[in-house]
Amino acid sequence: MIRLFILGFMTLCLSALNPAVHAQPDGPASSTALRQTLSLDEGWRFHPGDIPRDSFAGGQGVNLYGPDITYHGAKAGSAWGAAARGYDDKSWKRVDLPHDWVVEQPFDEKALKQQGYRPRGIAWYRRTFKLPASDRGKNIELQFDGVATHCTVYVNGTEVHHNWSGYASFQIDMTPLARYGDDAVNTIAVRVDAEDAEGWWYEGGGIYRHTWLVKRSPVHIATDGVYANPVKGADGRWVIPAEVTLANIGSGTASAAVDVGVFDAAGRRIAGSRSAPVRIVSQGDTVAKVAVPVAAPRLWSVESPNLYTVRTTVLRGDRAVDSVDTSIGFRTIRFDAQKGFLLNDQPLKLQGTSNHQDHAGVGVAVPDSLWDFRLRKLKEMGSNAYRTAHNPPAKELLDAADRLGMLVMDETRHFNASPEYLKQLRWLVRRDRNHPSVILWSLFNEEGLEVNEEGMEIARVMNAVVKQLDTTRPTTGAQNMGQLGADGKANPKNAAHSVDVVGINYQADEYDKIRAAYPDKPIVSTEDTSQVMTRGEYTTDWSKVVASYDDVYPGWATTSTARGAWEAIAKQPSFAGGFSWTGFAYRGEPTPYGWPSASSHFGALDLCGFPTTEFYVRQALWVKDRPVLTLVPHWNWAGQEGQPIKVLAATNTDTVALYLNGKLVEEKKADPFRMVEWQVPWAPGRLEAVGKKDGREVARFAVETTGAPMALRLTPDRNALAGDGRDAVPVTVEAIDAQGRPVPTANLAVALDVSGPGANIGVGNGDPNNHAPEKGDKVTIYNGLAQVILQSRRGGAGSLVLRATAAGLKPSETMIGVRAVPALPSVPVVAQ
Incomplete structure (x- = not known):
């Protein structure tokens, strides 16, 4: 076994010296062979x-x-x-x-x-x-x-x-x-x-x-000790200026070098270099540096998130003693005062959302796979950027952002220049600085001190700490209370002067003045919108629910709607883009109400990830490569015959013709930001919209009056799970009528039963006023939808079956295949 490892390692070293070997499969053992995690x-x-x-x-x-x-x-x-x-x-x-x-x-x-x-x-x-x-x-x-x-x-x-x-x-x-x-x-x-x-x-x-x-060698790579962020030189060539922090817990001074190899998605080593030996004193650390040229890599982008692996191996003489794999991507970023944000030298408007980290059923204990689910939902909406409001995210979220192509504004929690909080800032930058998804370091959010010299100095110190660790990404701060552009004159002593990119929270009515006050600085809307709505509700009850028509907002939001917020940003061509508040709804801060509301009414998606009207509005604003057309509300209004129902078409088409039961109601030109609305006297049947571009039909969408709920339907987001005890999948619970159509007004109790190699780890329905337990075998469908989160059992294999029943309805059952996978290396539990 030792001989095989040495032969593999020799192949690694030779491949660094001989370009002809670069296209060969990965020779050395994986990095996990040299340390145990x-x-x-x-x-x-x-x-x-x-x-x-x-x-x-x-x-x-x-x-x-x-x-x-x-x-x-x-x-x-x-x-x-x-x-x-x-x-x-x-x-x-x-x-x-x-x-x-x-x-x-x-x-x-x-x-x-x-x-x-x-x-x-x-x-x-x-x-x-x-x-x-x-x-x-x-x-x-x-x-x-x-x-x-x-x-x-x-x-x-x-x-x-x-x-x-x-x-x-x-x-x-x-x-x-x-x-x-x-x-x-x-x-x-x-x-x-x-x-x-x-x-x-x-x-x-x-x-x-x-x-x-x-568990690792006495001489080893320190935690978060690899910095391998690719840089494109002025000559157009790519290089990885690798810096590796080596630690030594041994009793004497040690000498070591590092080999840094770059591997493509197929596992082939395409580049590599070896550092000069460095000396590490006992109980100390030092940094080994080596530049690794890489020829013609495939670029990382939001459309094509190509990733590579950097394998950093610690060598003592010819013996490998430690190794770490780091995922990287080759891309350039630039924030420009006139052109906004550029990715790979191409202008790209940041279509971002701000998000907290909780999810229905599980609170903040979010399974890794749910980060993928949440980012996929945001990308489906047309979003390309994510703000980790107002704190460092789970590292698994950044891994998912790298894989899926989501840009990230990475935010620290504390605006503080004291030793403890600068330590936290250093940790954040060291942990996250290799992620191609991360494009901005955010130093604060709406801090009271941001408006004065004290805040300017705190931001100056924090900015300097970031620059000591990463010079490739700019800093910003989400600034609101400073009135950055009042009367076109910037406060000469405020935190915006200490960061690279001016961040604006709201203040849309001040955009022109802020732009004039900071003519030479890039600007981004770090937070905007704050539109409130309750999924599936179309009549406002000022004690607990808000109609989902994108027309209610709190006083601090200076534009009336999500549509108005994006219009204000889109009409500032020098702005890098914006981050709406919020992508997902979240517990706490139950704006605009208090009790019984226990979660926010913000969110283009509710706590479960079910779309609100804002989701479809954002989709129409942000999606450019295909026609978008959605109608709200539903068409179940029994008892309101002849009464006018407000209808909104969220669309990016030129015109929309609206038909009720085959009869034209009216065809209207769609405003690119405001879209199109009607007041339609209600009659049961089918309401259908036809969208046209350049006079040609490109999209159709319809809502129908459904019958009463007759059966349940279960729809998992995926049909397979890894049997590692970690993989989890959300399952949608719906009530359907006799024709199999979802009933959007259904509100009913459902009993749940799970069998097989997994468990129900949480339930929810997106209702901000729901006080039912989020753990257990019951869930209530709210306005047509509920969610169950299933997780595999460690060492599991076979069929995980979820069965749902409700009084008077046909039950439903779904099966999710659980495949056997190698057990995650873990520490056995023993009794004391």
Whole structure:
């Protein structure tokens, strides 16, 4: 086996020197052969609520200092209570991560409105495992991708970490504290404090992103230590100026070099270079640098998101000791004061949405595959850009954005130049700077200090920190309260002067003045619209629902509609584009109402990802390569015969002719922004629109009066799952009439039953006033739609079957194939 590895590695080295070898299949073993990255997600013990510190005396239970003196909790390895190694957690609930305990809580009118009326608080997690004696001498690192909100971590009874942001990942070198061998159990305890809030939206609570245990050589690539962002030179040639941070936990100074190979989608090495050796002192780190020329790569774009793999291998002499794979893309970006945004030297208007990170049924504990689902929905709408409002995203979202071709405005949580928060900013840039999808670093959102010298200085420091780590992407800040362009004169001391791209939240009526005040700076609308509507509702009830006609908006939105917001941006040719508020609805901040509304009425898609009217409006505004035509509302208005019904055609066609039961109502010219509306006296039957371009029919769309619900229908987003215990799929639940047509006015209870290698992990229906549990075997169809999220079982294979029943309706059943896949490498759970 060793001989085979050496032969493979020699092939790698030769391919770097001999261009003739570049087209050959990948010779060396994958990067995972040199380090172990093991999932820690399974088998945690969970306890809601705090535990008194004196509930258990930790350490060895031996007082070495006499009967009247105790040092428990103050000495390494001697933590008290649930943090202690020997604490009995057998009665605690067993959970797998990611886990959001807050989404499981009942709604409480007395709880925080901004957090969606869900009680939060404090909870504990514990996990035990063993390390074989063969791991002694390796670097052992714990990695937490996200814990909401603040937390304290203990390893083997020693307090090792405090985390001050629920959105920042953190790593813990547990090498000095690790215990090895069959008789030694390692214990991780995490006290999560979700009483505090970092934001004014639903943040959940718990270890809601993935956890990992990484084992690697004493000399190794530090976490987030590869910087391999391709750059196109003035001569048109591409090069990867790779920088690799090498760490050394060994007892003496070490020497190492790095080989950086570039592999295409077929696994062929197309380029590579080797650095000069560098010296790394014990318990220190250093950066190895090497330039890797790459000839004629396929470019990454929103239409063709071509990706390559950079494999960085650490060499000590001729021996490979560590390796990391990094996904990259070749593309150029530029923000220009006159031309807006350019991708690969071609102007591209940013058709963006802002989004929080929760989803129906699962809260913030979003399965990886749901990020793909959500981005695909946004791309279907015509969106090409995504703002991670107002915090760093899950890394899996950026991976999905890279694969699917979605541009990202990557935003930090805290506008703060103190050491702790600059540390969080550095982490964000180091983690995300290789993603081709990331085009902007956002330093703040609507900060009170942004309007004065203090804010200008904070932004200046943060901007400098970003530039130390990445000079290829500009910075911005989402600025509103500064009145950036009042009277055409910019405040000489505000945060906009310290960033590269001026970001505007709303203020559409000031666009011309802001442009005049910053003639030499690129400008982007970092947030706009804030249009509110409730999916499937077409009559406003000012206590809880808003009609879905794109005509209601809060006072801070200075344009009347989503259509008006985009029109204002589109008519500023120098603007890079904009990010609407929001793509998906979210829990908390239940604008425009409070209780009983527990989630926002913003969103082109609701909490489940079902389209609202704004989805179709955006589609008509943004999609350029095909005709778009959709009618709203539905045509089920029994009891309103002869009464006028407002009808909106969301379209990019030139004209629309509207027919009711085959009779022409009226043909109208469609405004490219306002589109076209009618008042139509209601009669049952078929309402049909015909769209024309240049006098030729290019699109038809119809709504019909349906019958009463007769049966249920289940439609999964995908028909197959990987049996890895992580893959998940949303399933749409509908009520249909006797002719198989969805009934858009159906509101009824549905019982659910799941069998096979998987489980129902959450339900929802997009109703912002819904207070039903999001976990369980029941869901209510709201205005025709509901959703069930199914997840495979680890090691599962076979047929996962979901069955839905409702009183008086024909039941429905859907089958999803679960395919056997290699088990995700993970840390076995052991009893303490």
